[in-house]
């Protein structure tokens with residue numbers, strides 16, 4: 001099968017033939033990829049901010065149709081429509097058993113052992129599988145807990161975005177921060193994740209949802225389709241935090257950083273009310289450090305890490321599908337260009353340039 005392979009950072013991906021095992025392990029499924037989103041986290045590996053072994057196939061928010069299941073898989077069958085999500089969980093560790101699969105402590109249990117044929121290879125040499133998904137490929141060989149079966153009325157191209165952008169954004173607002181009716185909310189970054197924080201906060205009844213970005217195109221989208229009540233172009237405003245404090249009577253209850261730039265945590269704290277919370281949703285580089293005045297803590301403010309919106313895939317993804325089918329979740333406006341696998345470097349260039357919301361590779 002064909003896949004887009006990254007051989008070293010800052011190089012274009014190349015479309016190559018990749019081998020997958022003829023025989024699945026007992027807990028695996030084989031999926032014909034239908035669509036995959038291109039996400040900032042993929043970009044972090046391409047630009048070297050996140051170091052991973054190479055060669056590697058990126059792509060971690062995908063959808064597809066199951067073509068084969070391993071001998072121990074009895075709750076997924078060929079023909080099932082699935083979302084493949086990077087929250088791959090063992091189901092048996094302390095975190096999984098306490099309902100927190102996004103914090104799974106034993107992801108090794110969902111991978112192949114090092115002494116067997118790898119899931120992806122080329123001439124016998126391993127090709128690494130990013131986040132246990134590797135969706136930039138015609139076919140995915142995955143642990144059963146990497147997939148969630150969804151209602152087959154759900155369009156598969158839009159379904160791909162549920163696994164990362166939507167789950168992380170909506171989950172951060174609704175589950176992690178538990179935004180309440182009347183809250184003042186600020187979202188820094190109106191990309192795939194940030195727009196979904198906006199719609200999650202709006203659905204939770206936030207009184208104010210202020211989106212910040214440097215792109216007027218994205219800000220217009222936030223206001224018109226994703227529930228933002230105010231937008232601020234940070235390239236055009238000298239002191240965005242002061243403006244936010246003015247709009248929110250002293251600062252926001254929740255500020256979400258959805259970009260992954262350490263300095264923005266400082267801005268987020270400045271925009272937060274006393275006792276409020278900053279939620280670090282964006283992915284920072286491996287070696288990034290965050291500095292802010294300690295006095296912010298004595299104002300009762302907290303800075304909290306967020307992982308995958310605390311997603312519980314088997315419970316939350318079907319619920320998001322129901323929300324979409326019932327008209328309660330905006331997805332069409334989230335999808336930008338649809339491209340073919342061999343155009344993937346154009347899609348990555350779109351992301352770098354901040355064009356459109358979410359470029360989808362469709363198969």
Ligand SMILES: [Zn+2]
Pocket residue numbers: 039040041042060061164165
């Ligand atoms: Zn992602």
Ligand SMILES: [Zn+2]
Pocket residue numbers: 089090091092093094095096097101103104105106107
């Ligand atoms: Zn686990």
